[in-house]
Amino acid sequence: MERYTQVKDGLLNSNHPIYKILSSNNAPVWWSNIKKDSSLYIEIRKQNYLDVYYRGGCVARIKYTRGNEFEIVSHPKYLGRFDKLNPSWYKRRIKDGNVVYEAIYQDSTAWLSSLEKLDQLKDNVASVYSGGNEGESTSEKYIQGELIIKYRNKYLDSEFAYRMFDGQRHTIRIDLIKIENGKFVFEELKRIKDGRLLTKDGEPKILTQMGNYEGFLKQNQEALTQYYRILYKTKKQLGLPVPPINNIDSVCVESKPTLLIFNNYETDGVRRNNRISSMEDILKKTNVSYKLISQI
Secondary structure (H helix, E strand, C coil): CCCECCCCCCCCCCCCHHHHHHCCCCCCHHHHHHHHCCCEEEEEECCCEEEEEECCEEEEEEEECCCCCEEEEECHHHHCCCCCCCCCCEEEEEECCEEEEEECCEECHHHHHCHHHHHHHHHHHHHHHHCCCCHHHCCHHHHHHHHHHHCCCCEEEEEEEEECECCCCCEEEEEEEEEECCEEEEEEEEECCCCCCCCCCCCCHHHHHHHHHHHHHHHCHHHHHHHHHHHHHHHHHCCCCCCCCCCHHHCEECCCCEEEEECCCCCCCHHHHHHHHHHHHHHHHCCCEEEEECCC
8 A cells, every 4th residue: 555755854954054145145146136036936945955937947956065155057958058969968868768868957157147148048948848828828837937926925835846655756746835824735736728637537637636645745744834834934034035924833734735727718618618517516526625717
């Protein structure tokens, strides 16, 4: 029988040098650039590194190394480096009998240090990854990013990832974490056309996904509560946006995740309306917590 992984203690250290330096008056210029850019959002990750996002795409990863230096890297394609045959940018290997090219993340300190280069980096992310507002073709990552930017007073974190089951490689990855009614609430985002929401045969895949998320959250309710209290305080220490809360130590994890469905249908129709009704009927019968929204 599969067992949910137990989240470890000590995943974040609010006294880590990276936070002390970035919250000081001697913080690097690139830190000021990304903090002041209202189109970007910054997430704190396990083991004390930072991810910088634009429209749901990871613009850069920031680490503080054992050599007491900052390491800032980005995917080569976001820096305009697409040639997969270049061994400095991509590593060639064989996987399941097929040739694959793994990205070698590139130093992007100069890109974050220049406002002009930073804008170019954001344009590249939008162009090759998340896109823009494209009606029914709008990407899930774009929607995710826009929700976080617009509702900074609600969302605390995104893309929480952890090994789901003991002894397996499967990773749980929950899209959004917000603070609502004194709870850390985990939200899984799906577009209305996502095939996992409804199927012609058998049980929709979303039910298994939400059930696993709930099992994981119940198993780790206390550990995740402590983790997110520390994350909140650390974001506040860095001067990053956080939801307004008088006493973060009173906020606990809600063990039941919420399915957030974005209805980006631009036209109505019998088939589309029937799809939504059937989908909602299944979610209600299986006691899945969900919200259906149609605008950001």
